[in-house]
Amino acid sequence: MNSRERFFAVLAGETPDMVPVVPVLDGYFAPKVIGRGNDECWLDDSCLAQALAAAQKAFGYDGAVAEMGLGRHPNLLGCRVEVKGNQVPLVVETLIEDAGDLAKIAVPDPWQEGKLEPVRRLARQLGSGIAILGSVRSAFEYAASVRGLVDFFTDFYRNPQLARDLIRACLPATLAVGRALAQAGADAIVIKDSFASTSMISPDHYREFAFPAEVEAVAELKQMAPVILHICRNSLPILPEMARTGAAVLEIDSPVDLVQARQAVGGKVVLKGNIDAVSVMEKGSRADVERAVETAMKAAKAGGRFILSTGDSIPSSAPAENVAALVEFGRKYGKY
Amino acid sequence: MGLLDRFKQALVAGDAEAAAGLAGEVAARDTYSAGRILAALSSAMEEVGAKYETGEYFIPEMLRSAAAVEAALQVLDPYLFERRPDHAGVVVMGTVRGDVHNIGKNIIVSALRAAGYRVYDLGVNVSAAKFVAKVKEVNADLLLLSAFTTSTKQALMDVISALGEAGLRGRVKVVSGGAAHSPELAREVGVDAFAGDVKSTLAACRELMGGA
């Protein structure tokens, strides 16, 4: 069984030879594998694709993230984004002050901007034996970024209609990028909804603002490829809804206990998680990685439908040894 | 329920309109000392912080209350200024270079304003030079540094050493806080105090200002 078969076996509800290991190793960590800076790769999609491919080859995990660098970010919708040094991209100018600005949101054509070509090359290079996970942001997350997170959250009470309209206006961007990634060869689409967790907003606000856009995006994109819904930090109170979006896989983070997560979502959906990207991957030792992997396997491996992963993006400052250890112990404890 | 209690309740509920209206009544009645009004404001923010810590409130609810505090202060500023020109202290605050998290910082800014401090908020991704220039310009008593990612340790140390080079380190007390913080980190970096939530931040500032 190769990596890609292992991944698809889990999605089909079959028991593979071992638990697939598919960390969220993306534009934060990958650049240093080829000795480049984050800024270089965020700004240059070929650099990023090369880094993501090199990282998979170096560590041998089962699925590689494929994303557009700045294309993942809201500059694609018309926001000015700045990248400096080894930092992550910053939105330096938000786009939306009031309802009159909604028309400013551009629906991107990722192909036209040439951003997809590197993703396609990446998929072609790794694609036959490795699962390719195209990564796109949710409409809720795009909306938060083009409005500014503080104003966006303030709108929930002050001007909920603006928040709803804005999310709606951002949905075409999520769909356009998601579809394009699938066309470029992604085997699955990860929808990132990082601001929708109950570490940030109440379950009621999740249901009111984030969930409807998730449902629409999943329904649309799953026609092209299975969808992985990512919500980092705590998502336990909203897991039943997340499962109802129709996503094939839920990516869950370290604050959520895997046993409780399984109870919350029932038997059908695949869980992907949940090694702590900061306390274990960035700051932990090899022994910490082993302990975390063993704990996760004990909690979620039995019965299948489990993919070992980090709960969130591996930070650029995480030691490479810990990434290697994640794969090594994933294999050691993951055999069925 | 007394007027100040209703005022506080509106702040905790994050009802900016009601809070501004009640603030107007408070000012019109002209019987409350500035100290009592500020105590109502800051205890409201402490309560909001506590509700967040216990999971009753989430970030939008905290931001809503912070906005209510700002709305009330707009109404009350002239009144308080007349009665208490010597505010609790002058604060410069911002998130350090390389870090863009601003939610926690904004909450603390509002809480400090509610407690009577004059606060200059420099925003996010602020360079050491900018902090130092502002501290000098406004003759700040306190410098509050937000830092949320571990990689900001160097940025924190840069601020401390830039203050030293400008000869200001003895004149301004430095407090740090934010998600990636620990007392150990604070000690290593060499700040005067470290705090984790609204309540402990207000207490630390009070103590550094020499109050009880």
Ligand code: B12
């Ligand atoms: C929202 C968020 C973001 C948003 C920020 C948007 C914005 N406008 O602020 C975005 C998406 C941009 C973001 C980006 C990143 N983030 Co972030 N983010 C968060 C998150 C989920 C919530 C932060 C928040 O607002 N909390 C609510 C507020 C009220 O709490 P608070 O910030 O802690 O503030 C309170 C106290 O700390 C204190 N306080 C705050 N400031 C100060 C200052 C002083 C002087 C004092 C005394 C007290 C004090 O008072 C506040 C009120 O109680 C946290 C996780 C979490 N649960 O904390 C991660 C987190 C802070 N992020 C993290 C990381 C790693 C990142 C990224 C590197 C990307 C990544 N891999 O996830 C980038 C870095 C970007 C950059 N260069 O800054 C990590 C940091 C871990 C670490 N040890 O380094 C956290 C902890 C998540 C995690 N993975 O564990 N993030």
